[in-house]
Amino acid sequence: MQAGFGEVVITPPLGMAMAGYFSARYAEGIKDDLYSRALVVSQDDTHVALVTTDLISILSEDVAAVRERVQERLGIPGSNVLIAASHTHTGPVTHRRPGTLRSDRYMELWADLTAGAVELAFRDRMEVTLGVGKGSLPGVAFNRRFFMKNGYVHTNPGLGNPDIIEPAGPADADVIVLRFDGPDGTPVGMLTGFACHCDTVGGNRFSADWVGVAAAKIREIMQPQGSSRPFGVMVINCASGDINHYNVKDPARRKRWPSFSEEIGMGLAGEAVRVAVSLTPEAHDQVGTAVTDVGLQRMPVEEFLAKSKRAVEDPKVGRMERTRAEANLKRTSYDEPEEFTQEVMCVRIGPALIMSGPGEMFTELGLRFKNAFPDAFAMVANLANGWLGYVPSARAYEEGGYEARSTRLQPGSGEALIDAGIALGEELMK
Numbered sequence: 001m002q003a004g005f006g007e008v009v010i011t012p013p014l015g016m017a018m019a020g021y022f023s024a025r026y027a028e029g030i031k032d033d034l035y036s037r038a039l040v041v042s043q044d045d046t047h048v049a050l051v052t053t054d055l056i057s058i059l060s061e062d063v064a065a066v067r068e069r070v071q072e073r074l075g076i077p078g079s080n081v082l083i084a085a086s087h088t089h090t091g092p093v094t095h096r097r098p099g100t101l102r103s104d105r106y107m108e109l110w111a112d113l114t115a116g117a118v119e120l121a122f123r124d125r126m127e128v129t130l131g132v133g134k135g136s137l138p139g140v141a142f143n144r145r146f147f148m149k150n151g152y153v154h155t156n157p158g159l160g161n162p163d164i165i166e167p168a169g170p171a172d173a174d175v176i177v178l179r180f181d182g183p184d185g186t187p188v189g190m191l192t193g194f195a196c197h198c199d200t201v202g203g204n205r206f207s208a209d210w211v212g213v214a215a216a217k218i219r220e221i222m223q224p225q226g227s228s229r230p231f232g233v234m235v236i237n238c239a240s241g242d243i244n245h246y247n248v249k250d251p252a253r254r255k256r257w258p259s260f261s262e263e264i265g266m267g268l269a270g271e272a273v274r275v276a277v278s279l280t281p282e283a284h285d286q287v288g289t290a291v292t293d294v295g296l297q298r299m300p301v302e303e304f305l306a307k308s309k310r311a312v313e314d315p316k317v318g319r320m321e322r323t324r325a326e327a328n329l330k331r332t333s334y335d336e337p338e339e340f341t342q343e344v345m346c347v348r349i350g351p352a353l354i355m356s357g358p359g360e361m362f363t364e365l366g367l368r369f370k371n372a373f374p375d376a377f378a379m380v381a382n383l384a385n386g387w388l389g390y391v392p393s394a395r396a397y398e399e400g401g402y403e404a405r406s407t408r409l410q411p412g413s414g415e416a417l418i419d420a421g422i423a424l425g426e427e428l429m430k
Helices: 059-072 104-122 209-222 253-257 258-276 301-313 319-330 363-371 394-400 402-404 413-428
Strands: 002-009 035-043 046-053 081-085 129-136 145-148 153-155 165-167 174-181 187-194 230-235 289-295 339-350 352-356 377-381
Touching: 002 104, 002 187, 002 352, 002 363, 035 104, 035 187, 035 209, 035 230, 035 289, 046 059, 046 104, 046 289, 059 363, 081 230, 104 258, 104 352, 129 145, 129 258, 129 377, 145 289, 153 319, 153 352, 165 187, 174 377, 187 258, 209 230, 209 258, 230 377, 258 377, 289 413, 301 319, 301 339, 319 402, 339 413, 363 413, 377 413
Parallel strands: 046 081, 187 230, 352 377
Antiparallel strands: 002 035, 035 046, 129 174, 145 153, 145 165, 174 187, 289 339, 339 352
C-alpha cells in the first residue's frame, strides 16, 4: 500500500458572503485559514482519493468539477474520489438557494485548488504500513434535540431550560484513527474522524472552526523532529446533523477556558494522538471503492408549505423550528425535482470503511452504518459528494424540530442512503 498527503489554502478574499445563518454577513477578517486536504491511497493500479474541505457544504456540480480535473491530471476516476465538507459556519456561501450570494468564480478557483491538493498527495505517495484504532472523546458534543414537557421535540431549547426532559437522540463520542507509517517506521500522516456540528466560532472572520484546531494540533504533536516534510493530517467530520457543542446542563461552560473550538479541537487532537501512538502499523493491501445511485423522493411543495404553516401557528413549536418554518414560507421558489437519484460511495482502506453522507446526516444514521460493521472501523463522512441539506432519521419527522422542518426529503430517505452504504461496505469487505 502507498499513501500520500497534500493540502492547499482555500481562504477566500475578504468581503465575500459567509455561510451558516439566516441573515447575510460578509467576511471582515481571517481568524485562521481554510484548507482543502487530500489523502491518496494506492494499491497496484487502484488509486483512491479522500478530500476534506473547510466549506459548509459542496454541491454535486462542485464535486464533479474536482473529479474532472483529477481524472484529467492523474487518471484517477471520479468514482474513486470522495470529497467531504467540514460544515464550518465561518466559510463562504456554497449554496444556490434563492437569496444566497454564492461566488461561482471562487468555487471554480476552489475546484482548481482542491484538485491541486489531490495532485500533491498523489505525488507525495510512499510505501506505508497502516494502523487503525478507536478512542473516545465524551463530554464535548451533545445531541441538540430534546423531548420537552409540552410533549414536543425542540432543537436547541436553551441552556438550563427547566422544561427539558431528555435528549431525543444519541451522540457519538467515537474517535477513529488511521495512522500511516513510512518505510522507516516513522509516522507520516494520520486521518481521524469525530462527529460534532462545526459551528463554534461565529462572527465575520473566516475560520475552519474546531476541525482546523484539531488538524493544527495533531501536526504540532506528531511532526517528526528534524523532518522538513509536513506531517499529513486529515480530519473528517462524521454524521453530526443533530449534534453540537452545547451542554444544556452546564450553562456556565461557555464562560470557562478554553473556547469551544479549542476544547473540541485540542481534545480530539489529544485523543487521536493517544490512539495513534498505541497502534502497531502493519502491511495492508485492501484499497478500493464501491459506488451506487439511490432513488429518493422529496415531499411535494404544497405539503411541505402546509406543514410549515401549521408549525408557525402552533404555540408549542420550538423557537428554531418556527424560524425555519417562517423562512420556508418566505422562500420565493422551490425548483428541486420531486424524484431524483443521489450517489453513495464507500471507501475501504485496510480495516477501515468510510461512507459518503450527502447531507447533514443524523448521528443515529451514522451509528446505523457503524453498527453494521462491528469488526471494522466504520464512519460516515458528513456532507460528502453532494448536499441534500438535513438528512434526519425517519422518526424525527414525527417528532418535529428544526432539522425535520428544514428538509423536503421524504421520511426514510436517510435510512435508504445508509442501507445503500452498508451494502457497498459489505461488498468491499468480502
